[in-house]
Amino acid sequence: MPDQLIFGMEVFLNGLMAGVLYALVALGFVLIYKASGIFNYAQGVMALFSALTLVGIMEGQIPFAHLINAIFGTELHHFGWHVPGILAIVLTMAVMVLLAICVQKFVFRHLVGQEPIILFMATIGLAYFLEGVGDLMWGSEIKKLDVGLPQGINLAIDETTFGWFGYGFFIDNLDIVATIIAALLVAVLVIFAQYTKQGRAMRAVADDHQAALSVGVSLNFIWVMVWSVAGFVALVAGIMWGTKSGVQFSLSLIALKALPVLMLGGFTSIPGAIVGGLIIGVGEKLFEFAIGPLVGGATENWFAYVLALIFLVFRPQGLFGEKIIERV
Amino acid sequence: MLDAAANDETLLEVNNIEVIYNHVILVLKGVSLSVPKGGIVALLGGNGAGKTTTLKAVSNLLHSERGEVTKGSVHYRGDRVQDLDPAALVKRGVIQVMEGRHCFEHLTVEENLLTGAYTRTDGKAAIQRDLEMVYHYFPRIKERRKSQAGYTSGGEQQMVAMGRALMSRPETILLDEPSMGLAPQLVEQIFEIVKSVNENEGVTFLLAEQNTNVALRYAHYGYILESGRVVMDGPAAELRENPDVKEFYLGMSEEGRKSFRDVRSYRRRKRWLS
Amino acid sequence: MFYREAGDFKTSYREDNQTFPIKFDRYRYYSVMFAAFAVVPFLINDYWVNAIFLPFLIYSIAAIGLNILTGYCGQVSLGTGGFMAVGAYGCYKLMTAFPEVSILIHVILAGGVTGMVCVLFGLPSLRIKGFYLAVATLAAQFFLVWLFNRVPWFYNYSASGQINAPERTIFGIAVTGPNTQAWATYLFCLVIVTVCALVARNLTRGMQGRQWMAIRDMDIAAEIIGVNPLKAKISAFAVSGFFVGIAGALLFAVYLGAAEAGDSFGITKSFLVLFMIIIGGLGSIFGSFAGAAFLVLLPVFLKNVLVGWLGWPTDMAAHLEFIIVGALIVIFLIAEPHGLAQLWRVAKEKLRLWPFPH
Amino acid sequence: DLVFPSLSYRTGPFAAGGIPFADGYADYFTLLNERDGGIGGEMASVPECETAYNTEKGVECYEATKDSGALIYQPLSTGITYQLIPKVTADGIPLHTMGYGRTSAKNGKVFSHVFNYPVNYWDGASVGVNHFMKQAGGSLEGKKITLLHFNGAYGREPIPTLEALSAKHGFDFNAIPIDYPGQEQKSQWLQIRRERPDFILFWGWGVMNQVAVQEAANIRFPMENFMGIWWSGSENDVIPAGDGANGYKSLQFHNVGNDFPVFDDIQKYVVDAGKAAGAGDQVGTVLYNRGVYAAFLAAEAAKQAQAANGTSAIDASMMRDAMESLEITAATMEAAGLPGFGPEFKVSCENHGGDGLAAVGQWDAASQSWSLISDFEPSDGSVIGPLVDADSAAYAEENKVAMSCN
Amino acid sequence: MLDASDSYVTEDGRTIGAVVMEMKNITLRFGGVVAIKDISFDIREGEIRAIIGPNGAGKSSMLNVISGFYNPQEGQVFYKGKQRPQMRPYQVARQGIARTFQNIALFEGMTVLDNIMTGRLHHTKANIWQQAFWKGKAEAEEVANREVVEKIIDFLEIQSIRKTPVGRLPYGLKKRVELARALAAEPSILLLDEPMAGMNVEEKEDMSRFILDVNDEFGTTIALIEHDMGVVMDLSDRVVVMDYGQKIGDGTPDEVRNNQAVIDAYLGVAHD
Numbered sequence A: 001m002p003d004q005l006i007f008g009m010e011v012f013l014n015g016l017m018a019g020v021l022y023a024l025v026a027l028g029f030v031l032i033y034k035a036s037g038i039f040n041y042a043q044g045v046m047a048l049f050s051a052l053t054l055v056g057i058m059e060g061q062i063p064f065a066h067l068i069n070a071i072f073g074t075e076l077h078h079f080g081w082h083v084p085g086i087l088a089i090v091l092t093m094a095v096m097v098l099l100a101i102c103v104q105k106f107v108f109r110h111l112v113g114q115e116p117i118i119l120f121m122a123t124i125g126l127a128y129f130l131e132g133v134g135d136l137m138w139g140s141e142i143k144k145l146d147v148g149l150p151q152g153i154n155l156a157i158d159e160t161t162f163g164w165f166g167y168g169f170f171i172d173n174l175d176i177v178a179t180i181i182a183a184l185l186v187a188v189l190v191i192f193a194q195y196t197k198q199g200r201a202m203r204a205v206a207d208d209h210q211a212a213l214s215v216g217v218s219l220n221f222i223w224v225m226v227w228s229v230a231g232f233v234a235l236v237a238g239i240m241w242g243t244k245s246g247v248q249f250s251l252s253l254i255a256l257k258a259l260p261v262l263m264l265g266g267f268t269s270i271p272g273a274i275v276g277g278l279i280i281g282v283g284e285k286l287f288e289f290a291i292g293p294l295v296g297g298a299t300e301n302w303f304a305y306v307l308a309l310i311f312l313v314f315r316p317q318g319l320f321g322e323k324i325i326e327r328v
Numbered sequence B: 001m002l003d004a005a006a007n008d009e010t011l012l013e014v015n016n017i018e019v020i021y022n023h024v025i026l027v028l029k030g031v032s033l034s035v036p037k038g039g040i041v042a043l044l045g046g047n048g049a050g051k052t053t054t055l056k057a058v059s060n061l062l063h064s065e066r067g068e069v070t071k072g073s074v075h076y077r078g079d080r081v082q083d084l085d086p087a088a089l090v091k092r093g094v095i096q097v098m099e100g101r102h103c104f105e106h107l108t109v110e111e112n113l114l115t116g117a118y119t120r121t122d123g124k125a126a127i128q129r130d131l132e133m134v135y136h137y138f139p140r141i142k143e144r145r146k147s148q149a150g151y152t153s154g155g156e157q158q159m160v161a162m163g164r165a166l167m168s169r170p171e172t173i174l175l176d177e178p179s180m181g182l183a184p185q186l187v188e189q190i191f192e193i194v195k196s197v198n199e200n201e202g203v204t205f206l207l208a209e210q211n212t213n214v215a216l217r218y219a220h221y222g223y224i225l226e227s228g229r230v231v232m233d234g235p236a237a238e239l240r241e242n243p244d245v246k247e248f249y250l251g252m253s254e255e256g257r258k259s260f261r262d263v264r265s266y267r268r269r270k271r272w273l274s
Numbered sequence C: 001m002f003y004r005e006a007g008d009f010k011t012s013y014r015e016d017n018q019t020f021p022i023k024f025d026r027y028r029y030y031s032v033m034f035a036a037f038a039v040v041p042f043l044i045n046d047y048w049v050n051a052i053f054l055p056f057l058i059y060s061i062a063a064i065g066l067n068i069l070t071g072y073c074g075q076v077s078l079g080t081g082g083f084m085a086v087g088a089y090g091c092y093k094l095m096t097a098f099p100e101v102s103i104l105i106h107v108i109l110a111g112g113v114t115g116m117v118c119v120l121f122g123l124p125s126l127r128i129k130g131f132y133l134a135v136a137t138l139a140a141q142f143f144l145v146w147l148f149n150r151v152p153w154f155y156n157y158s159a160s161g162q163i164n165a166p167e168r169t170i171f172g173i174a175v176t177g178p179n180t181q182a183w184a185t186y187l188f189c190l191v192i193v194t195v196c197a198l199v200a201r202n203l204t205r206g207m208q209g210r211q212w213m214a215i216r217d218m219d220i221a222a223e224i225i226g227v228n229p230l231k232a233k234i235s236a237f238a239v240s241g242f243f244v245g246i247a248g249a250l251l252f253a254v255y256l257g258a259a260e261a262g263d264s265f266g267i268t269k270s271f272l273v274l275f276m277i278i279i280g281g282l283g284s285i286f287g288s289f290a291g292a293a294f295l296v297l298l299p300v301f302l303k304n305v306l307v308g309w310l311g312w313p314t315d316m317a318a319h320l321e322f323i324i325v326g327a328l329i330v331i332f333l334i335a336e337p338h339g340l341a342q343l344w345r346v347a348k349e350k351l352r353l354w355p356f357p358h
Numbered sequence D: 001d002l003v004f005p006s007l008s009y010r011t012g013p014f015a016a017g018g019i020p021f022a023d024g025y026a027d028y029f030t031l032l033n034e035r036d037g038g039i040g041g042e043m044a045s046v047p048e049c050e051t052a053y054n055t056e057k058g059v060e061c062y063e064a065t066k067d068s069g070a071l072i073y074q075p076l077s078t079g080i081t082y083q084l085i086p087k088v089t090a091d092g093i094p095l096h097t098m099g100y101g102r103t104s105a106k107n108g109k110v111f112s113h114v115f116n117y118p119v120n121y122w123d124g125a126s127v128g129v130n131h132f133m134k135q136a137g138g139s140l141e142g143k144k145i146t147l148l149h150f151n152g153a154y155g156r157e158p159i160p161t162l163e164a165l166s167a168k169h170g171f172d173f174n175a176i177p178i179d180y181p182g183q184e185q186k187s188q189w190l191q192i193r194r195e196r197p198d199f200i201l202f203w204g205w206g207v208m209n210q211v212a213v214q215e216a217a218n219i220r221f222p223m224e225n226f227m228g229i230w231w232s233g234s235e236n237d238v239i240p241a242g243d244g245a246n247g248y249k250s251l252q253f254h255n256v257g258n259d260f261p262v263f264d265d266i267q268k269y270v271v272d273a274g275k276a277a278g279a280g281d282q283v284g285t286v287l288y289n290r291g292v293y294a295a296f297l298a299a300e301a302a303k304q305a306q307a308a309n310g311t312s313a314i315d316a317s318m319m320r321d322a323m324e325s326l327e328i329t330a331a332t333m334e335a336a337g338l339p340g341f342g343p344e345f346k347v348s349c350e351n352h353g354g355d356g357l358a359a360v361g362q363w364d365a366a367s368q369s370w371s372l373i374s375d376f377e378p379s380d381g382s383v384i385g386p387l388v389d390a391d392s393a394a395y396a397e398e399n400k401v402a403m404s405c406n
Numbered sequence E: 001m002l003d004a005s006d007s008y009v010t011e012d013g014r015t016i017g018a019v020v021m022e023m024k025n026i027t028l029r030f031g032g033v034v035a036i037k038d039i040s041f042d043i044r045e046g047e048i049r050a051i052i053g054p055n056g057a058g059k060s061s062m063l064n065v066i067s068g069f070y071n072p073q074e075g076q077v078f079y080k081g082k083q084r085p086q087m088r089p090y091q092v093a094r095q096g097i098a099r100t101f102q103n104i105a106l107f108e109g110m111t112v113l114d115n116i117m118t119g120r121l122h123h124t125k126a127n128i129w130q131q132a133f134w135k136g137k138a139e140a141e142e143v144a145n146r147e148v149v150e151k152i153i154d155f156l157e158i159q160s161i162r163k164t165p166v167g168r169l170p171y172g173l174k175k176r177v178e179l180a181r182a183l184a185a186e187p188s189i190l191l192l193d194e195p196m197a198g199m200n201v202e203e204k205e206d207m208s209r210f211i212l213d214v215n216d217e218f219g220t221t222i223a224l225i226e227h228d229m230g231v232v233m234d235l236s237d238r239v240v241v242m243d244y245g246q247k248i249g250d251g252t253p254d255e256v257r258n259n260q261a262v263i264d265a266y267l268g269v270a271h272d
């Protein structure tokens, strides 16, 4: 087989894996959008916040230590214990649920029935807020996150493919784990949204807040639920990305990688997030591989968006999005 | 038949409420009304009289429209309900069919109906039975059960909205302009349904309606609203005979029904407004 | 009765149509203009101009531009940063290619170029709507920044890829470059802002503005009424791009003096301008100013209070600033989803009714 | 008071790098105040202003502090540097961009108020190439060097130099850009896997660093052939990759570790006294040391200005003049408790950039520490000199600066 | 039988002209749903033409076909004797066809005045430069348009809400504003989709008066969908009846009222 083709295949596979990681973030967006028509810009920050919290809990860091020290002149830093990964994840989840409740209680409850752009704006406010709180609570230096996920080249694949092509493929173990988790998440979420009563209520809320209220759907409950689930998805994404690149501010910027995925797949489609992720992942990696060198590289940031844009011109609601109803 | 209203227990009591939108627009200026258990009460009045606002004040949907009840009280079965969540009110058995249909566009007709049963806990079988009942009442939407509600016609959506409310097995239904946009046959049919639900299931109705003619034929009691005030009320039969009501709401003058073609030659004036 | 319109009758439709139909408003407007042109220039120093007035004026133009597109025409755009970059680089290329031509012309031409680029990226808006479009405009954002980074021609092949504004003068007084006077840059921007605001106001109060708003409120109905959606949207993109480009050109040439695409015109810029119009009020020229003022002043104010007066460590102040700005955004939206402009209108409405509550 | 404003960033995407530097900068002045009673009897004050690495905030900070008698600015950002170059020149305040900023500012004839001693990016590229050359046994002929870089002005700075060097030494050179923020570098590293360069030079900052080191470890790139610029060589950048990062190299222009007397003093007078700018746990880390070094150079210039003018209350123009004649010798470093901490160098009007000496450091994952594995070695002036002249001349031309040394 | 080009005078003295618009064998499908099945009918100049039928019969869809929003799969539309090519809705509007909507489609963010002014779009010629500087045609046209609009406002008696944002208006007034917007275009054909839904008798009378006046004073041709049989029978000159997408009746109110198919499908009982 010609080299270029083999390399291309490797790039393709890695693109798939990268796509899964984007999709993990995009999933959180989809959930909230589906349940409330809110375009939750804070999803990326939620991933950051959950990862920060997870590390903080694992390391036994005292929240707001910096602030307390500054005000009271104390020298607090650590509780001096280490919490095992699983327990820390559970505790972090509890924090995310709490966050969901607060978000509902203090923000969106007061914004029922507002236009989408207003709600979007509110999530940006929320993003700022969370970012500040996260930093103040856990400090803004970079942290290493290790919950015991494997990382690095998968030797089995490397050797097998070497046997086949004389060139070992590089697949990261972490990506394999991410793929499995993402597949599970998507399956569970699809079943939830499409076939359960709460899922139906969630979609109803997205369509018409008032009408949903009028038939007795409690917006409070639905939204807390959905934000909690989105918090969970954010935590998963935070763990994956945090393991990859350490936990710090830039983690929140992965939201920008999720947006094209989201719009390609359709804002309202859970499977869309994953398919969109795969297409974007493969597309941008192959483009960078094939065309990138000709135009000077670093095309990934924009190519993902351009790719999504091209799809949208043909399908304005994204691949799997609900058709935009246009009637008079 | 009107004796169904003879049940004296008051279910819903609205006491002198005042509603302000956006902190500045005063819409209801002291509206009081009471709905007896098992009754059908009609709320009549022109455009902008405040019918919708009154219903929303009862079902607590004002909040999301930046409106608030600033004075007065709403009691349901003797409990003050005005600070409740709309959802909590549905659980207590009060459901509203909103003006302008408000279907869940992206859900199918059937999913719309099932969402109506959201608060119910009496099992799938019972819900399925009621679904059949709704389809029985509205065969037209049975045909379209699998299509997205957003693509059904105006009248079909109205049926979906009604059916959705029925699906929650309510004790009281607040109906806002049920006849709007419906073919005449269906208007009668809807009111027949209201009547039979009222009689067979004992559901209480408070309905806002422009079609005074039909409304007064089916209701037991009526209130007439004008610019945020109740200007007249009484048993439906009496209202029907009232000359003013006859002239302004039923379109009958002493000489009988006037043709709409003749309206250019005269202009009715309300006596109580001049 | 602090605020009245009673007794302020109009005898012609022309009078009724003017920008400030109420006399009281009109006087207030004149006095603000007077202060801005005749008083402020004598009072300001470098700090006030560079930290507050210039960013405020320049962002106001950008906000007006985005407000036309998003607030009036309903096309949400997250590409403002990229479009500002077009204005900046366009201005830079013009300034260096035709040094003898007046900077004012360069700035306007830069706006024109941006308008055209904006139209190009606006074309998909015919098919793509709402947040899908918002995300699609990000393609413009990232692509443009990449382009300006990638193609050395744009930065005149300088080693670093930075662009520097050379000195240019108007009536012999430097308005760009290192040797500018505070009042000169201020007045230069102020004049442009004033003209821009007037043009925007004229466009939005007439038939053009109505077409935009019709598209925004209900595009299908608008089309059936007779609005050509293509023309309406494209013109909104063009006009918006024009303003945004001017803002980008001024930001680079007058305010920063040097710029790099990724650094100065990144995605954060797009968001910043969007915040301004939402906080200020969508579909309001006044709101554009209010939003720009709010978001330029707030951080400076918070920083001065937290660090300057309370003596907090800068990092904590910065984190707290995030928290406060975030919380304020949310609080504002809850209090008045339609922005400062609406808050202002409601306040006026209340005053008008005063002392009666309703 | 002598005012040394610190335009720091303790928040935003580059906080992890900005914090230790700002701490070191502030702590050193605090030390001088606490231990010596200031500089020449004048207390040093270090008003901090948060820029978040954002150019506009940087400008605001500059404007807010410049009237307080600021003697010198160190914005720690190439972007802010470019905004400030014209402004400081007009305001007459010196700007010190140590190991970053505009490389051609080395030419003091054009950039009268900008200093970038002791090294700049072009020196870095050259020293790195020289190191690789030694590693390859004295010749790079036929070898392949890849520059993995931040896609922006900063990351592209070394390209002209590397191109010139590749022509001179006969190695293949290619550049692979990474877009901000650089969390996802799959494509870049797959490309590296395919092309198998012999050496990689790396210009990154922020999260890009960790990810690159991690990915290099993932694909098992030989770490000793992977070298970062000094901004990609702190503890932050290697710790997340764990053992995989062992052997990673980076350029340094000052020493590492806390094995210098000054750090004992900082511990004693500053940290233990509760006067540290940060938590005090960063002392001895690479970027903290860099902050200390920057402060030390500023303080030395201030001292020399005081000596030259016979007054302790110096102003910015005296400071500038002193910086232009600054001389750092082994003795000055020794006296400051920093023996052998950096190279010796001397500044002049023609040369605002020092002698361009840099050393190579290497990470040892087992002991979790950096150590220098080479001396401070000079860069290839014959290549860099002309480049500097050309670029500064272009600037002078465009901005009508009259070149002069007075 | 009348010929397409004939005109006649009604009992009350109005002149009904030749056929201006003719629908020929229109079929419209949405996926599997056939909304309109092979329907033909015409509209004469100056007449009030009603379309009635049960819910979901395809009436609104028919209006949408006329105004160019839906393109029928089969059939043609003839306007003023010429076959109309496929057109975008705004081009149709430009030919002088204005309409109102079943689900009110006002521009909620604008005031009543601005909403009505949008109707004057085709009577505005000033280009964007003139508008930007409010010079030349721009100002003069604005004032001229305003005069026309004010007349309509007076006519529809909505003076007091001129500057209210339409979002706040009650349903009935919104319908009136919609009518005003359509009238502002000074159309030759006016399509009204359930203009009287949600109104009480008094308001219906008002609305009827407006419709009659428009028809009379400006000679505007009106196509009207309405469920109130009283209104339909009283106002219209001819009525088309649709059911399940098919035409089941067409003729004068009297003819239709006594058509058994119509009674079965729609009226239920013979209407007086």
Ligand SMILES: Nc1ncnc2c1ncn2[C@@H]1O[C@H](COP(=O)(O)OP(=O)(O)OP(=O)(O)O)[C@@H](O)[C@H]1O
Pocket: B021, B022, B025, B027, B045, B046, B047, B048, B049, B050, B051, B052, B053, B054, B065, B066, B067, B099, B210, E167, E168, E169, E170, E171, E172, E173, E198
């Ligand atoms: N959200 C709102 N904001 C401001 N004013 C409102 C709002 N909703 C209703 N109003 C005002 O309240 C008044 C009463 O409106 P309401 O909708 O209750 O009337 P209605 O009797 O239901 O009329 P209709 O028969 O037309 O539906 C109207 O004058 C209307 O302008």
Ligand SMILES: Nc1ncnc2c1ncn2[C@@H]1O[C@H](COP(=O)(O)OP(=O)(O)OP(=O)(O)O)[C@@H](O)[C@H]1O
Pocket: A327, B151, B152, B153, B154, B155, B156, B181, B183, E030, E033, E034, E035, E053, E054, E055, E056, E057, E058, E059, E060, E061, E062, E102
């Ligand atoms: N865009 C569409 N997509 C799919 N089906 C549609 C669409 N528009 C209309 N329909 C269907 O076509 C049929 C006719 O709809 P239409 O709105 O024309 O009815 P109508 O006669 O106006 O009824 P009503 O009196 O209830 O308003 C309905 O069954 C409707 O569901």
Ligand SMILES: CC(C)C[C@H](N)C(=O)O
Pocket: D017, D076, D077, D078, D079, D100, D101, D154, D204, D205, D231
């Ligand atoms: C100055 C530094 C810390 C490095 C940074 N990337 C810059 O040059 O802008």
Ligand SMILES: [Mg+2]
Pocket: B051, B052, B053, B099, B176, E171
């Ligand atoms: Mg109503």
Ligand SMILES: [Mg+2]
Pocket: B153, B154, E059, E060, E061, E102
């Ligand atoms: Mg219809």
